[in-house]
Ligand SMILES: Cc1cc2nc3c(=O)[nH]c(=O)nc-3n(C[C@H](O)[C@H](O)[C@H](O)COP(=O)(O)OP(=O)(O)OC[C@H]3O[C@@H](n4cnc5c(N)ncnc54)[C@H](O)[C@@H]3O)c2cc1C
């Protein structure tokens with residue numbers, strides 16, 4: 380597995396919800412290598428650090444990568460000013476993605492919180508109808524990718540914190556309902572830490588494998604600077620690993636969340 | 638004119654070009670080989686290594702600043718035995734000068750780590766007496782002449798390898814520290830390590846770094862680094878390795894004009910991983926454009942008013 384660094388043409392840009400953008404880049408070599416759950420480091424002109432953004436979807440045939448991100452601060456704001464026809468400077472694909480069996484068995488449960496929804500879309504595409512996606516958002520106007528998940532065939536359950544759409548509250552209740560059905564073979568989660576913790580615990584209680592995608596502030600993004608530390612218990616030992624190279628995806632059962 | 642000679646000789650170690658990856662930003666040279674061979678660089682200063690493995694500080698360990706970053710990694714590393722067994726053999730198979738960067742919590746730690754490296758084929762030892770991110774072993778040594786001299790003396794007695802002492806800019810007069818380590822047998826000095834800084838999230842009122850404070854690096858520190866390299870170059874006879882914010886061939890040339898015999902590049906690699914390669918190529922072009930035959934001819938050649 381290798382990664383690339385270069386400037387690639389933007390072939391599509393859409394605004395999904397307030398300040399959340401979807402970009403599609405033509406970069407065949409990175410798309411060819413990309414695995415679900417990996418990320419890219421995007422250069423923001425005028426900023427020292429690149430911004431880590433997950434690969435939402437990779438189309439190996441078309442040679443494209445789709446990235447979905449929210450404008451949070453100056454760097455993502457700068458990147459969001461790029462338009463179709465211009466180039467995006469990225470390092471990609473980076474990190475270790477989700478374990479997605481070639482031939483999915485049983486049912487997959489996807490749990491995404493807010494801007495944690497994008498990186499698992501290709502899992503839904505793989506599992507199709509044998510997958511439930513529980514996606515949590517702050518409110519109706521923040522909902523993204525629900526139609527993409529549904530189009531992939533996933534049974535899509537939406538929760539909003541304020542109850543403005545779908546189930547009111549966190550993903551905890553529908554997560555329990557799905558796990559109680561007893562046919563879930565794997566849980567995949569990405570989102571805020573409390574959500575990951577809840578998903579990992581619920582999966583553990585149900586005796587189901589769970590993978591979570593972590594976030595941490597990064598320097599290099601490729602494993603050289605050990606800035607992006609996270610603690611896991613692996614092989615019976617407490618270890619400090621790198622989110623960027625050893626992750627961002629880890630087993631839910633091995634992550635020390637606090 | 639034939640191609641200019643950009644090779645340098647630092648205390649008996651030949652570097653094919655004056656570009657060295659700065660400690661802590663390039664790991665042990667494994668991560669960037671997807672983009673270009675390590676051999677494009679003149680040297681690599683490996684991640685700060687201690688006698689025993691170290692877990693480092695609690696994250697977040699990085700914060701962005703205007704034209705730079707603050708870091709508080711806290712010397713996370715797998716320990717000197719791991720370096721010797723796992724990394725050094727791989728590095729030594731390549732045509733690149735390998736510099737071990739060491740740190741310790743006590744003089745004995747430095748001594749033992751250096752003695753262990755003395756038995757290996759590492760090319761040079763860089764003594765980090767300037768890490769601002771660990772309570773002991775970092776800047777505590779580097780901020781006084783007596784502290785800097787005592788570590789240098791101990792390591793001098795522990796190894797015959799060339800030693801390069803890395804200086805902290807967080808002092809009143811860096812030339813005094815440079816002279817103190819020169820007197821104790823340092824073969825070269827490298828500077829600057831990071832400048833102590835702090836950022837606060839105004840909404841949570843929490844420092845961004847979990848360590849509260851961290852070291853500033855990147856283009857923001859470049860003018861400070863140039864000034865200090867110039868001062869130290871004028872104060873000592875041993876070679877000065879310059880670093881701090883170098884992000885282009887032009888910056889590298891400027892640092893060498895100030896008195897650096899070679900340069901290290903760190904933070905700029907996070908922005909553009911190709912910077913070291915572009916800098917090496919750009920230096921060669923600068924020399925040929927200006928009809929200069931060898932890189933050594935520009936070292937310290939600034940013409941002060
Ligand atoms: C592996 C990974 C995948 C990610 N995938 C996505 C995604 O698909 N979509 C999306 O919208 N966001 C994603 N994020 C979060 C995204 O990286 C941050 O929102 C973004 O870096 C913020 O930059 P800024 O310039 O807007 O904010 P600023 O606050 O100005 O950024 C300042 C610095 O802090 C860093 N930073 C701030 N917040 C975060 C954070 N949550 N995680 C890591 N670094 C941060 C920035 O990278 C920058 O270095 C991901 C983060 C990681 C680590």
Ligand SMILES: Cc1cc2nc3c(=O)[nH]c(=O)nc-3n(C[C@H](O)[C@H](O)[C@H](O)COP(=O)(O)O)c2cc1C
Pocket residue numbers: 598604606659660661662684685686708710712738765768803829830831853854855856858880881882883901902903904905
């Ligand atoms: C993430 C990071 C880790 C660092 N780790 C070390 C280290 O282990 N030992 C050391 O001597 N210097 C370390 N440094 C300091 C750099 O080697 C260098 O002195 C400093 O960053 C200035 O150069 P730059 O602006 O080109 O990065 C580190 C710097 C950064 C940014």
Ligand code: FES
Pocket residue numbers: 596597598599600601602603604605606607621622623624
């Ligand atoms: S960001 Fe540099 S090691 Fe992860």
